[in-house]
Amino acid sequence: MKIRTDFVSLWQSVKQMGAKERDFTFDIVNSQDLEIDDQLERGIEIKLDDLETTGGLLSYKGRQILLYIPDQGRSISDVLADPEKGRKFHVADCRTLNDMRGKGRFERYVITNELSGIFKVSGQDPYSGYVEGESQLRVCKNCLSYLNYQGYQTEPGSRVGIYKGFTLDSFFKTYSTKFRYLPKRNTNRKGAYSDDWAEVSKNFRASKNWTCEECRVDLSDARNLLHTHHDDGNKHNNVPSNLVALCIDCHRKQAMHDSMEVSRGDMETILKLRGNQGLLDDLSDWGEVLALIDTAYDGVTRKIMRTARALPEVDGDIQNAKGEIVITPHLSWPGKKYAIVDDEKELQILASVGWRGETVENVLKQ
Numbered sequence: 001m002k003i004r005t006d007f008v009s010l011w012q013s014v015k016q017m018g019a020k021e022r023d024f025t026f027d028i029v030n031s032q033d034l035e036i037d038d039q040l041e042r043g044i045e046i047k048l049d050d051l052e053t054t055g056g057l058l059s060y061k062g063r064q065i066l067l068y069i070p071d072q073g074r075s076i077s078d079v080l081a082d083p084e085k086g087r088k089f090h091v092a093d094c095r096t097l098n099d100m101r102g103k104g105r106f107e108r109y110v111i112t113n114e115l116s117g118i119f120k121v122s123g124q125d126p127y128s129g130y131v132e133g134e135s136q137l138r139v140c141k142n143c144l145s146y147l148n149y150q151g152y153q154t155e156p157g158s159r160v161g162i163y164k165g166f167t168l169d170s171f172f173k174t175y176s177t178k179f180r181y182l183p184k185r186n187t188n189r190k191g192a193y194s195d196d197w198a199e200v201s202k203n204f205r206a207s208k209n210w211t212c213e214e215c216r217v218d219l220s221d222a223r224n225l226l227h228t229h230h231d232d233g234n235k236h237n238n239v240p241s242n243l244v245a246l247c248i249d250c251h252r253k254q255a256m257h258d259s260m261e262v263s264r265g266d267m268e269t270i271l272k273l274r275g276n277q278g279l280l281d282d283l284s285d286w287g288e289v290l291a292l293i294d295t296a297y298d299g300v301t302r303k304i305m306r307t308a309r310a311l312p313e314v315d316g317d318i319q320n321a322k323g324e325i326v327i328t329p330h331l332s333w334p335g336k337k338y339a340i341v342d343d344e345k346e347l348q349i350l351a352s353v354g355w356r357g358e359t360v361e362n363v364l365k366q
């Protein structure tokens with residue numbers, strides 16, 4: 001969903017003016033923010049009633065989080081031997097969390113945005129007493145189902161693979177556009193590239209006319225959003241046949257790119273350019289919709305495609321009587337004046353121009 005604020009257009013103009021060849025991030029240096037990030041990385045104890053949600057995901061002060069319970073009780077030794085026996089961590093406002101809320105049970109709940117997947121656990125072992133250790137706890141299946149993550153709910157045949165292949169890196173990446181602040185990641189992999197990489201990459205992208213070879217978006221005006229990808233994964237194999245020019249959105253969807261997240265501003269730029277260049281017109285099937293839409297909408301798209309009769313418009317602008325764009329939903333059906341949007345506020349915007357709609361959260365709950 002595009003949020004139209006001065007802040008976003010400022011980002012875009014800054015990029016268009018100066019940031020053509022360099023990747024740079026807009027670090028908002030604010031000591032309070034840094035403190036929140038540090039605390040979250042270590043883990044913050046929280047009451048279930050204080051948990052915030054964003055589109056069904058768990059959130060805390062503009063950040064995506066997960067929730068886990070360190071206390072494994074009498075099973076602690078079993079959990080240390082086999083993480084599958086541990087209490088699952090949660091990534092969504094799932095049924096289990098709702099049950100726990102309803103029971104009003106007192107537990108130590110911890111939220112974090114540390115993505116290693118290794119959790120500090122403890123418990124009272126019947127034989128050896130209090131035990132502490134680390135465990136690679138597993139994800140809650142009700143969370144995956146609720147979000148229809150990668151089609152977990154609607155494509156039962158792929159459930160085992162989705163559960164077994166789950167990584168927090170990939171999960172957080174999927175929803176990176178929904179949060180203002182992104183978690184710290186160990187992405188310092190500069191050394192992996194050859195010394196002349198900057199030059200090789202620039203020349204290669206220029207030879208492709210700054211166009212993504214997957215979705216065909218022309219990024220001449222936002223060159224830092226076009227990457228050079230190594231087909232075989234070997235970052236030293238720079239022969240042209242091994243290189244592919246990909247926009248950051250198509251790039252993050254490649255295998256083994258679990259930590260490549262896209263900011264909300266960058267995704268908006270790409271979707272806007274795709275739209276302006278006619279790449280979102282006349283989509284022929286749901287596969288195309290899934291390939292082009294923001295990945296944060298993947299689960300909800302897979303859910304509605306079972307029942308929707310017509311293909312949606314992806315990122316189509318909705319205008320008011322004066323012809324001003326009031327909102328640009330990721331999924332809309334102009335013929336029916338119906339759209340799926342992020343929240344109640346956006347439902348009101350739809351209503352103001354005579355449209356109806358549903359929030360992502362509501363679609364997921366159905």
Ligand SMILES: [Zn+2]
Nearest residue numbers: 090094140143
């Ligand atoms: Zn859950």
Ligand SMILES: [Zn+2]
Nearest residue numbers: 212215247250
């Ligand atoms: Zn692309």
Ligand SMILES: [Zn+2]
Nearest residue numbers: 228229230254
């Ligand atoms: Zn790549």
